[in-house]
Amino acid sequence: MVMQSSPTINRVSADARAASFTTRSIKTTAKDAGLRLALSMVDLTTLEGKDSAEKVRSLCAKAIRPMPDDVRTLGDRLPSVAAVCVYPSMVGVAAEALAGSSVNVASVATGFPSGQFPLDVRLRDTEKAIADGADEIDMVINRGAFLSGQYKVVSDEIAAVTEVCARGGPGGRDVHLKVILETGELETYDNVRRASDIAIEQIRPGDFIKTSTGKVSPAATMGVTLVMLEAIRDAWLREGKRIGMKPAGGIRTAKQSLHYLAMVKETLGDEWLTPELFRFGASSLADDILRQISKRKTGRYAASHDFGIA
Numbered sequence: 001m002v003m004q005s006s007p008t009i010n011r012v013s014a015d016a017r018a019a020s021f022t023t024r025s026i027k028t029t030a031k032d033a034g035l036r037l038a039l040s041m042v043d044l045t046t047l048e049g050k051d052s053a054e055k056v057r058s059l060c061a062k063a064i065r066p067m068p069d070d071v072r073t074l075g076d077r078l079p080s081v082a083a084v085c086v087y088p089s090m091v092g093v094a095a096e097a098l099a100g101s102s103v104n105v106a107s108v109a110t111g112f113p114s115g116q117f118p119l120d121v122r123l124r125d126t127e128k129a130i131a132d133g134a135d136e137i138d139m140v141i142n143r144g145a146f147l148s149g150q151y152k153v154v155s156d157e158i159a160a161v162t163e164v165c166a167r168g169g170p171g172g173r174d175v176h177l178k179v180i181l182e183t184g185e186l187e188t189y190d191n192v193r194r195a196s197d198i199a200i201e202q203i204r205p206g207d208f209i210k211t212s213t214g215k216v217s218p219a220a221t222m223g224v225t226l227v228m229l230e231a232i233r234d235a236w237l238r239e240g241k242r243i244g245m246k247p248a249g250g251i252r253t254a255k256q257s258l259h260y261l262a263m264v265k266e267t268l269g270d271e272w273l274t275p276e277l278f279r280f281g282a283s284s285l286a287d288d289i290l291r292q293i294s295k296r297k298t299g300r301y302a303a304s305h306d307f308g309i310a
Contacts, residue, residue: 006197009189009227018222021263031258035293038257039066040079041275042286043106043246046086047214053093059283060084060097067290074297081286082275083136087112088129095133106136106178110161113182113213115140119157126161130169137165138178140213143185146195154195158202166204178208178246178279183224184216192224196231200243206276208244214281219249222263229267236268245272248281254292257285 026034044063046055063081070078085106086094094105107129111117117125126137139161145153158179165175179199183192199209209228212219225247232243245268247260257280264272272278294302 006190006194006231009193011189011223014189014226015223018226018263021222021266022259024259024262026258026262032293032296034258034261035254035289035296036079037273038254038261038280039286039289039293040082041278042081042280042282042289043083043085043248044081044283044286045084045214045248045281046090046283047108047112051087051090053090056084056086056090056093057097059086060094060103062286063103064098064101066286067294073294078290078293082279085136085138085281088125088132088134091129091132091134104135105133106138107134108138108140108213109134110137110139110157112138112140112180113215115142115182116144119160122157123160123164126164130164130167130175134169134175135173136176136178137161138180138210140180140182141195141199143182146186146191151194151198155198155202158199162203162207165207176207176244177203178210178244179203180210180213180248181228182213182216183211183220183228184218189223189227192227193231196228197235200231200235200241203243205242206244208246208279210246210248210281212247212249212281214249217250220247220251220281222259225260226263226267229264232272233268242271242277244277244279246279246281251280251282252284252288254285254289257289 044059046059063084067078080103083104083106084094088107088109091107109126109129110122141154162177165177169175181195186192196209235241264278291302
């Protein structure tokens with residue numbers, strides 16, 4: 001395998017560029033459209049040891065209809081979110097609850113969150129999740145291997161999971177892969193860029209690279225996300241390969257989501273402003289987006305519990 005060489009990243013410049021997107025002025029109509037777009041890009045997620053079938057069903061109901069009284073309150077119906085992300089053991093529950101909707105079932109696999117399980121176990125984990133109904137697999141790379149310079153090991157493992165996803169699910173269902181880099185453990189922007197390039201080289205068009213598991217701090221930051229977006233841009237310019245992006249963890253406010261959308265638009269273009277190529281991994285974000293949409297229409301903020309789940 002010939003590894004694509006990765007450029008050196010100037011962290012100060014990258015952070016300054018990322019910070020510039022927080023100063024963009026967004027007009028009222030664009031802000032309304034942006035909030036609805038951001039909502040449609042959310043992956044609602046529950047990845048806790050206390051997860052239950054009841055909690056997953058409630059989350060799925062919220063995913064399909066984020067604001068049950070939207071027509072009465074707003075005058076029209078809000079979009080569903082993009083996906084519900086759960087542990088493999090809950091995929092069957094989510095698939096049943098989301099059947100017939102536009103919301104995808106996503107599942108973490110491959111030894112989440114450590115990525116340290118033997119490869120054959122990780123592949124079986126992925127195969128089982130797909131067989132149970134997962135439309136998307138969020139895999140984690142082995143950061144220990146990456147940080148010790150075993151780039152080929154990391155690359156080969158991504159390729160193996162990609163192959164499993166490429167077979168598709170029962171009935172010919174498409175299955176997309178999101179490769180989680182866990183950027184909070186990669187230490188430098190140079191490492192983030194190299195890990196992004198390794199992943200992009202092995203995954204298929206329409207698959208994603210993703211910042212974080214949400215279990216490590218820092219998770220998504222605008223600087224890290226910009227580095228990854230630029231890797232996606234360079235792959236597109238170099239070979240016409242269109243890869244998606246998912247920042248996950250730490251994005252909690254509607255205002256932040258609009259900053260990220262501005263960064264995507266100016267780095268990759270309008271083609272990436274779609275749930276097929278950009279996602280937010282941030283369940284609490286959905287609630288703040290709903291509060292802001294409601295406020296802009298009614299003039300008052302809804303209580304935080306108005307959009308919670310059982």
